[in-house]
Amino acid sequence: MRRIAWVLAIIMSVTLIMTGCGKKDSASVVKDLNDVADKLESKTGAYQGEGTMTLYTGEQPQEYRVEVWYKNPSYYRISLANVQKNITQIVLRNDEGVFVLTPSLGKSFRFQSDWPDKQGQVYLYQTLVKGIVADNNRQFVADKDSYVFEVAANYQSSALVRQKIWLDKKTYAPKQVQVSDSEAKVVVDVKFNKFAFNPEFSADSFDMQKNMASGGNSKNTVAQVDENGNPLPAADNQEGTQAQANAALGDFGIIEPGYTPEGVTFKDSNKVENSDNHAVLLRYDGIYQYTIMESRPLDQAVSLAPGTLIDLGFTAGLLTGDEQQTLTWMSGDGVEFRITSANLPPSEMMEIAASMQDQTGK
Numbered sequence: 001m002r003r004i005a006w007v008l009a010i011i012m013s014v015t016l017i018m019t020g021c022g023k024k025d026s027a028s029v030v031k032d033l034n035d036v037a038d039k040l041e042s043k044t045g046a047y048q049g050e051g052t053m054t055l056y057t058g059e060q061p062q063e064y065r066v067e068v069w070y071k072n073p074s075y076y077r078i079s080l081a082n083v084q085k086n087i088t089q090i091v092l093r094n095d096e097g098v099f100v101l102t103p104s105l106g107k108s109f110r111f112q113s114d115w116p117d118k119q120g121q122v123y124l125y126q127t128l129v130k131g132i133v134a135d136n137n138r139q140f141v142a143d144k145d146s147y148v149f150e151v152a153a154n155y156q157s158s159a160l161v162r163q164k165i166w167l168d169k170k171t172y173a174p175k176q177v178q179v180s181d182s183e184a185k186v187v188v189d190v191k192f193n194k195f196a197f198n199p200e201f202s203a204d205s206f207d208m209q210k211n212m213a214s215g216g217n218s219k220n221t222v223a224q225v226d227e228n229g230n231p232l233p234a235a236d237n238q239e240g241t242q243a244q245a246n247a248a249l250g251d252f253g254i255i256e257p258g259y260t261p262e263g264v265t266f267k268d269s270n271k272v273e274n275s276d277n278h279a280v281l282l283r284y285d286g287i288y289q290y291t292i293m294e295s296r297p298l299d300q301a302v303s304l305a306p307g308t309l310i311d312l313g314f315t316a317g318l319l320t321g322d323e324q325q326t327l328t329w330m331s332g333d334g335v336e337f338r339i340t341s342a343n344l345p346p347s348e349m350m351e352i353a354a355s356m357q358d359q360t361g362k
Helices: 003-020 024-042 125-134 208-215 236-249 347-358
Strands: 046-056 061-073 076-081 085-093 097-102 107-111 138-143 144-153 163-169 175-180 188-195 264-271 281-284 288-297 302-303 308-311 314-320 325-328 334-343
Touching: 024 125, 024 188, 061 125, 097 208, 097 325, 107 314, 125 144, 125 163, 125 175, 125 288, 163 236, 314 347, 325 347, 334 347
Parallel strands: 107 302
Antiparallel strands: 046 061, 046 188, 061 076, 076 085, 085 097, 097 107, 138 144, 144 163, 163 175, 175 188, 264 281, 281 288, 288 334, 308 314, 314 325, 325 334
């Protein structure tokens, strides 16, 4: 009996040791993540993911189908399809620059930016890995199929404070990301249903014209801009055709933001008379003074001045100017918005923009 008990004790000890060897702690997972990140920086580094992103920034949750493509060294393609409005916008980076495309309308913005080198995006794998590695106070647990990290959020919006990241135990592919505010309320929730490393992309996967043609439009005109990024008048031979196309979209009314900073009140709104692009100007006064310009640009494609690319969640915007700053973005139905102010913080501009996404014209 003693011999049997001794043998059983040895077997149990070996089993416990073997089981322990199969578990990974936070440090070992972080080391592996660094290795995965290094492979993405190699000549063949690439990934492709699909999922659903839900934003809780407006009056109603907004759901988007997300596709993320990356190919080393700096090619990106992010497709954001609004489920409620059935509108798709594409953020694209290639050797020619950074673009925001609305293929269904044949409209595009071109930015001069190093995005996303210095700005994190919740649906980009590199951003998630950097967030985990950088936070020495990270929290870590392992469930049945995932490694789960809770770390500080490092995004452009100061409202995003913490993020919880689920990674597949076998491949380290992202499964889910939840970003919360200071009150632990989830603001952004991304769920990946597909994610693959080292996919094969075609030669034109990141080509601007190819992605524009995906919406049935292959012809684009490029507008000239001034030093502040404001489009100059279109050429006479283009103006008539563009005005006719713009008129077909109709008057969008006045789109009012659902959010106004504390200490600020609405002053007035005015429609620009005899405006082919249905321009509307809204003015706000108080602690911050700012204007919101809304219009449907005559030009299908606009190249903007250098600035900072801003992640608005539902699309990308461009922040330009120094003493007076302007945040510009395009909605999926072709309306261009410009918030301009000498004292309104960019974080407030972003919150105003987010609150306008689910608003309709009045």
